[in-house]
Amino acid sequence: MSRKKRKNEFIxxxxxxxxxxxxxxxxxxxxxFAPNLLTFVISVVVxxxxxxxxxxxxxxxxxxxxxVWRWLFTxxxxxxxxxxxQAWSAFITSFLTMISIALxxxxxxxxxxxxxINSESEKWGYDEPHEDMMALQKLQRxxxxxxxxxxxxxxxxxxxxxxxxxxx
Numbered sequence: 474m475s476r477k478k479r480k481n482e483f484i485x486x487x488x489x490x491x492x493x494x495x496x497x498x499x500x501x502x503x504x505x506f507a508p509n510l511l512t513f514v515i516s517v518v519v520x521x522x523x524x525x526x527x528x529x530x531x532x533x534x535x536x537x538x539x540x541v542w543r544w545l546f547t548x549x550x551x552x553x554x555x556x557x558x559q560a561w562s563a564f565i566t567s568f569l570t571m572i573s574i575a576l577x578x579x580x581x582x583x584x585x586x587x588x589x590i591n592s593e594s595e596k597w598g599y600d601e602p603h604e605d606m607m608a609l610q611k612l613q614r615x616x617x618x619x620x621x622x623x624x625x626x627x628x629x630x631x632x633x634x635x636x637x638x639x640x641x
Contacts, residue, residue, distance in 0.1 A: 515578055522571035529564040536560035 536557045 515582075519571070519575055519578060522567070522574045526564070526567040526571045529560070529567040533557070533560040533564045 537560075540557050
């Protein structure tokens with residue numbers, strides 16, 4: 474085999490390998506950043522944090538009710554504020570955790586959309602039915618404008634015909 478022929482075969486094999494690996498990477502990226510998968514992951518992560526915040530809010534309310542109950546129905550009406558301190562601390566921690574997770578998810582999605590995904594239709598949050606409807610509305614407006622122009626031209630033609638009949 475000649476050196477040139479081997480070089481050409483090598484180049485062909487290299488190009489084929491790059492093409493296959495590139496297609497594989499695109500396929501993997503589409504799977505990893507699929508809107509349904511990301512929606513599921515975000516729902517689980519943020520939902521879990523939200524559930525923790527709600528649980529701690531309920532605990533806080535129960536501690537507050539206990540505090541009020543003790544204050545109203547025990548002798549000498551003691552004010553025992555420490556009874557709610559731990560519940561407040563847990564709720565604030567859970568709430569800040571939930572907000573932090575939501576912000577981290579938001580900025581991660583922004584990074585993915587702006588840096589890792591090239592096609593607008595592959596970006597997370599892309600609403601194809603909405604985009605299609607917006608395109609249809611634009612076409613409908615253009616169509617309505619053309620119909621108005623057509624009607625105006627037809628009126629001019631009818632007027633011109635009426636004037637030509639009157640002259641003859």
